[in-house]
Amino acid sequence: MDLLNGNPVDTGSLKALALTNFGHFTSLRVDGGRAKGLSLHLDRLVRDCRTVFDAELDPARVLTYVRHAAEQQSGSFVVRVTVFDPALGVGQPGADARPHVLVTCRPVAPDQPPLRVTTTAYQRDMPEVKHVGLFGQLAVRRAAQRAGFDDVLFTDPATGVVSEGGTWNVGFVDDQDRVVWPEARVLPGVTMRLLQEAHPSVSRPLIPDDVPRMRAAFATNTTVGVRPLSAIGDTPLDAKHPVLTDLRRRYEKIPADRL
The missing domain is CATH 3.20.10.10 (D-amino Acid Aminotransferase, subunit A, domain 2)
Structure with missing residues (x-):
């Protein structure tokens, strides 16, 4: 399940992300409900949110959203956490930001050759x-x-x-x-x-x-x-x-x- 701030995604917010394409993300592989370097992924999101939006991001809130999305999955999969503000447009990206958290999941790709x-x-x-x-x-x-x-x-x-x-x-x-x-x-x-x-x-x-x-x-x-x-x-x-x-x-x- 794809979630925006812990709720089902609305198309209007996704349209804003697609058209403005301003934000940051991290991707983590989950195997059996566990992910390597989880704290490092959360630290990255907090750090990049300060850099991109001059705003603070609560890592505990992000982890709650990730857990909620992961509950709908099984086995091995990749979780992507994207941080963006659907209210920021091309004309006024300098406005104060209120970052939203989009969590999406996708299957793990099969092993690839060199x-x-x-x-x-x-x-x-x-x-x-x-x-x-x-x-x-x-x-x-x-x-x-x-x-x-x-x-x-x-x-x-x-x-x-x-x-x-x-x-x-x-x-x-x-x-x-x-x-x-x-x-x-x-x-x-x-x-x-x-x-x-x-x-x-x-x-x-x-x-x-x-x-x-x-x-x-x-x-x-x-x-x-x-x-x-x-x-x-x-x-x-x-x-x-x-x-x-x-x-x-x-x-x-x-x-x-x-x-």
């Missing part, structure tokens, strides 16, 4: 915020797929450093079997944070010329966990590298929080 990606110079608006403005990244993802790739890996247009994927963080495995996270302006992903805590890693700036010296790479977000990259551009990568297997094992062992 990704073959290309690189594109692109940076999301306000990269540190998980906002609903997806046009730019979907446009470059579409261009990558039309060119025969599965997805796209961004490089900073100003500095050239590798940053993040279309809707995922990226990590690398170097020739010393260390996990290397790009040091750049990126979304601070919840799954990335959990993996950083579960597995030794380093962060440093990376450029595309560093990719051939990497042994493996992976995409990560709440829905895919750890998904190998088979190639970046013309550079093949080991999609079955032992470090990736270890990352997946460690991630699966991270305790999940009950909703």
Whole structure:
């Protein structure tokens, strides 16, 4: 069941979200009534609400709405929590905001094969915020797929450093079997944070010329966990590298929080 502030969704509010497309969200995977990094997802919503709307969001209220929506589901599914104000229009986005909470659920996608990606110079608006403005990244993802790739890996247009994927963080495995996270302006992903805590890693700036010296790479977000990259551009990568297997094992062992 999709809920707006704990009640069935009305089409007028959804129309406002569709036409104005101003807000932020988080997505979390629920398995057996539990979700990894639940407190981190709630913290993100509170933080981004201050940034986007200059308003406070009650995490306990959000969790109540999530629980209510999840009661209608079973097994494994993905919950998306979108925060927006249907009263804010294109002409007056600077008005005081009264954030509403939309909770939607969708099935978990089946396991997907490794990704073959290309690189594109692109940076999301306000990269540190998980906002609903997806046009730019979907446009470059579409261009990558039309060119025969599965997805796209961004490089900073100003500095050239590798940053993040279309809707995922990226990590690398170097020739010393260390996990290397790009040091750049990126979304601070919840799954990335959990993996950083579960597995030794380093962060440093990376450029595309560093990719051939990497042994493996992976995409990560709440829905895919750890998904190998088979190639970046013309550079093949080991999609079955032992470090990736270890990352997946460690991630699966991270305790999940009950909703």
